[in-house]
Amino acid sequence: MARYIFITGGVVSSLGKGLASAALGASLQARGYKVRLRKLDPYLNVDPGTMSPTQHGECFVTDDGAETDLDLGHYERFTGRPANQQDNITSGRIYRDIIANERRGEYLGGTVQVIPHVTDAIKAFVLDGNEDFDFVLCEIGGTVGDIEGLPFFEAIRQLGNELPRGDAIYIHLTLMPYIPSAGELKTKPTQHSVKELRSIGIQPDILMVRCDRPIPEAERRKLSLFCNVRESAVIPALDVASIYDVPIAYHESGLDDEVLTAFGLTGAPQPDLSRWEKISKAIANPEGEVTIAIVGKYTGLKDAYKSLIEALVHGGIANNVKVNLEWIESEVFEKEDPAPWLEEVNGILVPGGFGERGSEGKIAAVTFAREHKVPYFGICFGMQMAVVEAARNLAGIADANSTEFGPTREPVVGLMTEWLRGNALEKRVAHGDMGGTMRLGAYPAAFAPDSHIAKIYGSTEISERHRHRYEVNMDYRRRLEACGLRFAGTSPDGILPETVELEDHPWFIGVQYHPELKSRPFEPHPLFASFIAAAVEQSRLV
Known part of the structure; x- marks a missing residue:
């Protein structure tokens, strides 16, 4: 029978509950x-698909x-277990399903209420499908005291009573700030956070205290006393050099x-953390470094590219180098010459995105990479802009553009x-709903055997995750390939383009999918490992 660990947060957001959950899962693993990890999000969006990356992140x-x-990206990277639809739930999804049930008359005329209907739905989600796991870690988004989070806290409080005694514990992650003018670490924010949690019926078993410096024993004893937690269960969660140091x-x-x-x-065996120690040493002791320019449109919030950042780190691990990231807002290149920004970098990456803003700047970055033979990696939108650039500047199609604009x-x-998903035909219309209407999830692709990308993967058949609603028009394939832009990968039926590459360039690849989503510290994605290897070669030429 599975045991349940509920992870809550207090004081402020962005303390790292997801990372703490992932690291604990890795240690138990x-x-x-x-282990299984699940995320409960209190916001009313059905999912984050229509939320701005600059507000919510990736x-x-x-x-x-x-x-x-x-x-969920942290969960996958730290445990290696692929997440699925049933590992993330939102208030919006719960309320949508409850209202649909009410409209169908499934509540037999009863009054639909937060308790028990909403809390029962949350509990059903938490408990479903856990038969094969020893531990289920459930992270509750937001902070204690948020009004939208109350149904989730109530649900996990109820589960603490309904599960067999000893089968559920609560971990509370808080902040202990240092006040420079006083020269003191302050326990009061944590005390108030725990007080708020206890007021809704949850007594934490373990406190994880985020801090930028070691916590003296006196402060740990104080937290233990005032928060009703064993002193040994007051766990310092100190800042570390790399997120991959966290499990250790x-x-x-x-x-x-x-x-x-x-x-x-x-009497449980001690964890074998040797592979984490190996990763930690590789990151701390690189044999060189490269600089990669990320030309994007959400650079104001780095979490918008979280998986991308980690995949580049993994590529650095594979090549024993440190990867320095140069963040460039693509709109800059619509007003300025990109050369002063890009002439010192060892690789250029244009990531995914939506909308016209900054698109011409991304095209300018592609032109620089192509003309100066700098390794170029275009992902999703970055591939599309590479094709538009080639159409304009190589094939002479001056008006080449995307209908997205x-x-x-x-x-x-x-x-x-329309496109095939398995044996089912998916269809979309231009002015339909935005949420959940893209080509989403894993799809197969087939590569030409003699292509560069097939050599990188070591295979001609792969499966990668997609998230896009616009596609390169294959009617232009012949004209583009005549100019050297090869459509090296397509869907198995040959209808949808998956990858492009320039034949007379040391490393120029665009992919319609998102390879960063499947990269792991122990299994760097082959495209990122190869891209960083090309950047290393480029650094030797500079």
């Missing part, structure tokens, strides 16, 4: 346990096509030991209206 896509919270740091702080003690599990005489990129 390293002891031989099977939308992480699973193999089965779910648009989910970016914390939290183990050394006693987190996983305290979790097992709270469940009454004694409005009507165009040369629709090199256009709206997808």
